[in-house]
Amino acid sequence: MATDAKPGWNWLLWAGFVLSVIAFLSYFAFFVEFPSTRNFPWANLLLFAIAAGLLAAGIRRAFRRPQSYRGKIFGPILAGLSTLILGFFVFAIFVAARHLPSSAAAPRVGARAPDFTLTDSDNRPVSLANLLTGPVGGAAPKGVMLVFYRGYW
Amino acid sequence: MRGIQHHLTDLEARGIRVAAISVDPPEASRNLRAKRGYTYTFLSDPDAAVITRYDLLHLKAGPSEQDVARPAEFLLDPGGTVRWVNLTESYWIRATPEQLLQATNALH
Numbered sequence: 454m455a456t457d458a459k460p461g462w463n464w465l466l467w468a469g470f471v472l473s474v475i476a477f478l479s480y481f482a483f484f485v486e487f488p489s490t491r492n493f494p495w496a497n498l499l500l501f502a503i504a505a506g507l508l509a510a511g512i513r514r515a516f517r518r519p520q521s522y523r524g525k526i527f528g529p530i531l532a533g534l535s536t537l538i539l540g541f542f543v544f545a546i547f548v549a550a551r552h553l554p555s556s557a558a559a560p561r562v563g564a565r566a567p568d569f570t571l572t573d574s575d576n577r578p579v580s581l582a583n584l585l586t587g588p589v590g591g592a593a594p595k596g597v598m599l600v601f602y603r604g605y606w
Numbered sequence: 607m608r609g610i611q612h613h614l615t616d617l618e619a620r621g622i623r624v625a626a627i628s629v630d631p632p633e634a635s636r637n638l639r640a641k642r643g644y645t646y647t648f649l650s651d652p653d654a655a656v657i658t659r660y661d662l663l664h665l666k667a668g669p670s671e672q673d674v675a676r677p678a679e680f681l682l683d684p685g686g687t688v689r690w691v692n693l694t695e696s697y698w699i700r701a702t703p704e705q706l707l708q709a710t711n712a713l714h
Binding site for chain 1: 617619620634636649656657659661664667668676677680681685688690691693694696699703706
């Protein structure tokens with residue numbers, strides 16, 4: 454009898470939730486490597502949008518056809534968790550990452566860059582003067598790009 | 607960092623030397639260079655003395671609250687004068703290789 458049939462597995466809800474987790478993690482594990490997907494995380498926001506669509510469709514059918522699909526309770530729970538993940542992502546990328554020191558006293562255009570001597574990855578001392586005078590491609594360098602980065606990768 | 611490696615030939619063809627600076631010890635930089643295939647210079651500033659002198663110190667911002675450098679790029683001419691600066695507003699936003707190449711026009 455049809456009334457005895459158990460509601461089926463609502464895969465849309467789980468797919469939406471799993472995709473939300475992937476949308477979060479893939480930024481740090483993959484998309485951050487490419488300037489076009491790092492500087493603005495459009496790929497991850499797109500994944501979050503697809504996840505939201507899957508969750509919405511899953512919840513919709515859980516409420517409209519509860520005899521066929523489960524998820525009236527855990528559907529909204531998964532949607533809530535996904536919203537939290539999205540919220541944390543937005544906070545991490547658009548809010549927390551902007552808490553940077555002002556660096557008001559950093560060398561400006563026209564200023565002389567402070568000299569230094571540091572150790573390279575082969576434990577050899579390298580000074581700014583070395584960088585400015587050592588040949589690049591067999592000729593005297595026309596410029597030096599100093600790239601400061603956070604480290605701890 | 608990877609973007610710079612991908613465009614290193616272009617940068618070097620313009621006579622630009624690239625040097626990356628962080629608080630990472632030389633061994634960590636050696637591992638990073640080997641793992642990612644980076645061939646430009648990596649310099650180690652473990653006590654952040656140079657990072658502090660450049661006013662780029664970001665206190666307790668490392669994974670275990672270590673002091674680190676905030677991301678920044680400086681293009682110097684051969685005399686050591688700064689010709690272009692990029693102080694990003696977010697540490698997820700770095701200068702693109704295209705912007706770095708564009709910046710080298712400031713040298714001419």
